[in-house]
Amino acid sequence: MPASTPETIYQLKDVAKTRSSNGYTFGLRVPSLRICRGEKIALIGESGCGKSTLLDLLAFILQPSDAGDFSFCAGAAGTVDIGAAWRRQKRNRLAALRKAHMGYVMQTGGLLPYLNIYDNINLSRRMLGMPADDTVENLARELGLVRHLHKLPDALSTGERQRVAIGRALAHRPAIIIADEPTASVDPFAAEKIMSLFIGMVEERNITVIVASHAWRHIKQLGLRRLAHHTRRSADGRMIETVVSG
Amino acid sequence: MLRQQRHSLALASRDYFHEWRISICFVLALAAVLGPMLVLFGLKFGIVGAMVEELVEDPLKREVRPVGSGRYDRAWIDRLRKREDVDFIVPRIRSIASTLSVSSEQAGRILQFEVIPSAPGDPLLDPQRPAPSGLDKVVLSASAAKKLQVAAGDRVEGSxxxxxNGRRERVSLPLQVAAIAPATAFSRDGLFASVALVEALEDFRDGHAVPALDWEGVTVVRDRHYTGFRLYARSIYDVAALQDSFERSGIDVRTRAADIESVRRMDRTLSAIYWAIALIGLGGFSLSLGASLWANVDRKRRELSVLRLVGFHTGEIILFPVVQGLYTAFFGWALACGIYGAAAWSINFMLAPQLESTQKICRLLPEHYAAALAITAGASMLAAILAGIRAARVEPSEGLREI
Structure with a gap:
């Protein structure tokens, strides 16, 4: 690795998303954000502050209302103009980017109830036509899931399901993993364990990670860069705007 | 690319069978509508089919009989025979002359039989067996043969x-039974004879000479006229037109046109009723199928969003409800066929005593089953594609947050 500036994965300039409901307007504005390969980003804040909105924008599952410059660069594919892809409604193109370069850990697992643990972890690998090697077994060993591999998600505890979700996000060796409150649904003790296991595995594989969490305390010691953001309310309280940059 | 579709297909199947309870509900709901529709169609097809078959099979329904006696010459009969819509025609003689006393060694008594002019191709006779021919080979009706206790090949004696000239003259006529007519063809005691033999009988009774049989009398008849004819139309559908044509030329005929028309009208009425019910049923069926697939997509929004999130394309997402809809269509159809089979069997079994052995009141042809499957699969595919497009339109970020 040359000592020069590390490779940029996300480059956002003047990207915004506004949503209205029941007379309230929620806005997220990103004047400038750059995320580099291998970075570990933390997005900390109370629920409703716009964390999920930012994660959805970064995962290309939410169309920005405004995208000055929104580019994504993942290895061989070169730089992709995400703003343009949305404007042209190239949803399949965005899905393909996600499939190849991204892992996503949801708040509540998001496992497919009809697939056993092995197939759930293997989902993205299979979609990408990756060979059936021992990757899934190795991940399961690290995550302490070996004895569950042939069970359905229903048979697992919440914490175990979150670990399966982490395994699924890692299995196809994506460039980025986005995790939206991955430990919010488990008890604090387990949460701390899962989070450090997760960050450790990500670090080991040199994967860029973006984690949203409402508890900074848990992840402070894991060495994540915290994105600065502040939330403003209009005088009548009907408009909430969050500005993120970093 | 194909790998991806196979993967989608496998996932959709896993999902369908994983949720077997709900899948069974869908299948039952489908079969509950389709099954009775098949039974209904089977009944309509069976009943009308049996009636039409009876009409087509029964030559008596194709008969055109002149009322009273007329005066027809051979050329006129021959002209009629050439008509496209005429299957069979032979001339008839005066009915007073068309009887014959017949006896056999076996029966030992003399019976009076009606003589029916016939020829090869007579619809009343079995085409596989010999027809009456010459002046000695005749066909007996089943009841006549029974009374004489004779079988095909036996000899009988006509007189x-x-x-x-003021004298009673009796001649005897040795005959051979060429065949016995089917019991359904002619219920009375009758003797089917060639036109030549019938003419000979009439000539003898009129006092003319019949050289071929060495019967004496005054002059041989040259300019022959007939009082009637036996005519059968080519099919039941030609009867009404033939009747019209006769009536236009002043010949009063009697046919079963009214019967035929009533069966055809019944067919039309039953068809109309059936199609009305079928259309309503099909509408309800499509709605119920569409609603269930639609609701299912709604229920699975989160799972479909997960698939979208891990990078499934729009087409692969749409494939999901389509594959599952096709499963429902196929299993529902199979179950409906089962329901139909059981219902048809019971209906046919219950009504068996009133039917002829081969007749079935409720029946379907293989193509009917195939059509039912095609319609069901088509309707579910349409509903599933609509539901799938809706599923693919959902922004994954919306679906994901719903728990």
Missing amino acids: LLRQY
Whole structure:
């Protein structure tokens, strides 16, 4: 690795998303954000502050209302103009980017109830036509899931399901993993364990990670860069705007 | 690319069978509508089919009989025979002359039989068996053969009487039974004879000479006229037109056109009723199928969003409800066929005593099953594609947050 500036994965300039409901307007504005390969980003804040909105924008599952410059660069594919892809409604193109370069850990697992643990972890690998090697077994060993591999998600505890979700996000060796409150649904003790296991595995594989969490305390010691953001309310309280940059 | 579709297909199947309870509900709901529709169609097809078959099979329904006696010459009969819509025609003689006393060694008594002019191709006779021919080979009706206790190949003795020049004259006529007519063809005691033999009988009774049989009398008949004819139309559908044509030329005929028309009207009425019910049923069926697939997509929004999130394309997402809809269509159809099979069997079994052995009141042809499957699969595919497009339109970020 040359000592020069590390490779940029996300480059956002003047990207915004506004949503209205029941007379309230929620806005997220990103004047400038750059995320580099291998970075570990933390997005900390109370629920409703716009964390999920930012994660959805970064995962290309939410169309920005405004995208000055929104580019994504993942290895061989070169730089992709995400703003343009949305404007042209190239949803399949965005899905393909996600499939190849991204892992996503949801708040509540998001496992497919009809697939056993092995197939759930293997989902993205299979979609990408990756060979059936021992990757899934190795991940399961690290995550302490070996004895569950042939069970359905229903048979697992919440914490175990979150670990399966982490395994699924890692299995196809994506460039980025986005995790939206991955430990919010488990008890604090387990949460701390899962989070450090997760960050450790990500670090080991040199994967860029973006984690949203409402508890900074848990992840402070894991060495994540915290994105600065502040939330403003209009005088009548009907408009909430969050500005993120970093 | 194909790998991806196979993967989608496998996932959709896993999902369908994983949720077997709900899948069974869908299948039952489908079969509950389709099954009775098949039974209904089977009944309509069976009943009308049996009636039409009876009409087509029964030559009596195709008969065109002149009322009273007329005066027809051979050329006129021959002209009729050439008509496209005429299957069979032979001339008839005066009915007073068309009887014959017949006896057999077995029966030992003399019976009076009606003589029916016939020829090869007579619809009343079995085409596989010999037809009456020459002046000695005749076909007996089933009841006549029974009374004489004779079988095909046996010999019988005909005899006829005339008052001629104030004297009673009797001649005998050795005959051979060429065949026995089917019991359904002619219910009375009858003897089917060639036109030549019938003419000979009439000539003898009229006092004419019949050289071929060495019967004496005055002059041989040259300019022959007939009083009637036996005519059968080519099919039941030609009867009404033939009747019209006869009536236009002043010949009063009697046909079963009214019967035929009533069966055809019944067919049309039953068809109309059936199609009305079928259309309503099909509408309800499509709605119920569409609603269930639609609701299912709604229920699975989160799972479909997960698939979208891990990078499934729009087409692969749409494939999901389509594959599952096709499963429902196929299993629902199979179950409906089962329901139909059981219902048809019971209906046919219950009504068996009133039917002829081969007749079925409720029946379907293989193509009907195939059509039912095609319609069901088509309707579910349409509903599933609509539901799938809706599923693919959902922004994954919306679906994901719903728990």
